[in-house]
Amino acid sequence: MKKTIGMMAGVLLGFSSMAQTITIEGDLAGDLKGHNKMYLYSRTYHDSADINNGHYTFKIPFKEPMFLMLLPQYVQAERQMYVPYGVLFDRPVTYTVKSDISKGMSESVVKGSEATELLLAYGKEKSAAWGKIVEALKSEFGAPWMDEKDPKYADFEKRRAALQVQYLLPLLQQLVKQHPNSYASVYSLNDSREMATVAQQEQLYAGLSKEMKATGQAKEFHQFSEGLRNSAIGKQVKDFSLPDPAGKPVKFSDLKGRYVLIDFWASWCGPCRKSFPHMREVYQQYKDKNLVFYSISIDKSKPDWLKAVSQENNPWLQSLDDKNIAGSGFAITGVPTTYLIGPDGKIMMKEVGFDENGNGEIEKKLADLFGGTVKAAAPAAAAKPAEQKITPAAMLQ
Known part of the structure; x- marks a missing residue:
């Protein structure tokens, strides 16, 4: 038996x-x-x-x-x-x-599951919508893209954002409404991060089934919506605690009373690591001032993070974001992203990247605060790093 x-x-x-x-x-x-x-x-x-x-x-x-x-x-x-x-x-x-x-x-x-086929069909609808957006931009500005230095760039970006809301957001809202219990809807929520208001994002999340709301990616998306509110300039940073490389907790509240430069990065982010040599120069310039440098990695792999920390050997605080503080506290959509926090714990500035050539607004602010000068990088340094977006794939890992 x-x-x-x-x-x-x-x-x-x-x-x-x-x-x-x-x-x-x-x-x-x-x-x-x-x-x-x-x-x-x-x-x-x-x-x-x-x-x-x-x-x-x-x-x-x-x-x-x-x-x-x-x-x-x-x-x-x-x-x-x-x-x-x-x-x-x-x-x-x-x-x-x-x-x-x-x-x-x-x-x-591709055949296999309903969610797979739904997502592929939604992708084709998005491609068609982008075609309309491109044609509209070409008609109005003469090209589907524009250099940041162009005097019309601000108007171009504003119009592009409006066209995304017009053509892309309704597709996502329709997907979630018609398929609230599909992982295709959950996976697609990230599309709204840069084109939907906080209220619209919350409506998308609310439209999911109970089962889908319980998924890790849906929870992260919901936290991101909270992060948009929490990360506004002038907002008080909510206390958090993250582990350093030795596993010892780093509490943000322990840093209160000093200026804090928070650098969000990842081991796989080339622009992040390219900015570190100049960031180390800036650190040396202000290390004796009332300023703390604090790098927070969004890596999903702890071994990859530890390896990169060892390779870079940056002489300041390091933590691994194992609680999605990047999303719930700061609404990070891409890395590198840098925040400057005041001694009162309130957000002063946000900047995508830490300019390796010394042209960053936060670096200029540090010079104003501490009476220093902007420390330009060596002439051989490469151009300003572009933002590396967090793709849905990265978010899933």
């Missing part, structure tokens, strides 16, 4: 293990010229599969929904223009991906 029970338990365990696996069955038509590999990746996941007679297979342990990119080796080898092609894998089922190398991955047909 015990043996029978043991055998049954083994069968059930094996079935459970099988059920928690994502299987991708892919077909890629066309002449691959011997470049017979398909790559599957995200910021923290990398895998590859051989393509045999146009067919490839991936098997991935399922722990939570994942957004992964598919890249044929052919595209790299033939130096074709690569447009990232991502697929949402929200359930431990079998997905089929049918593609033609001559048409590009964007024309792939």
Whole structure:
């Protein structure tokens, strides 16, 4: 009897293990010229599969929904223009991906789960909407983009934002309204971060089912909405505590009475790390003043964070954001982003990036506060780093 029970338990365990696996069955038509590999990746996941007679297979342990990119080796080898092609894998089922190398991955047909198909259909609707936005900008400004130095740049950005609200926001609102219990809706919430008001974001979250509201990504999105209110200039920073590299808690309230420069960064963010040499120069200039430098990493991988901290060896406070303070407290949409906090704990300034060439507004403010001078970087330094956005994929990891 015990043996029978043991055998049954083994069968059930094996079935459970099988059920928690994502299987991708892919077909890629066309002449691959011997470049017979398909790559599957995200910021923290990398895998590859051989393509045999146009067919490839991936098997991935399922722990939570994942957004992964598919890249044929052919595209790299033939130096074709690569447009990232991502697929949402929200359930431990079998997905089929049918593609033609001559048409590009964007024309792939993916089947597997309702959420996957919904997200791909929503993506095509967004592409069509962006086409309208581009045409409108070309008509009004003569081009679909504009340099920041152009005198019309502010008007251009204002109009672009208005067009996004006109053409893109209704698509997202419709998706959530029609599919409140789909992970496709949860995953797409991030689209609203830069084009919806706080009230509109809260309405989107409220429109989700109870089950979807309980997902980690929906919770982070809701916290981001709170962060928009919490991070306004003049707002008092709510106390928080995050671990330093040794695991010791760093309490923000312990820094009160001093100016605090908070730098949000990540180990994988090139512009963040490129800014550190000049940031170290600024630190040396003001380290004896009433100023604290504090870097907070949004890394999802603690080992990656610790490795980067060791490599950079920055001589100031370091913490890992394991409580999503970046979202709930400061509404971070991209890194690097820097905040200057006053001795009273209120937010004084926000700046995307820490300019490696010494042209940043926060650095100018520090010079005003402490009677110093703006310490320009060496002539060989590269141009001002651009903001590196947090993509939905990064948020999922």
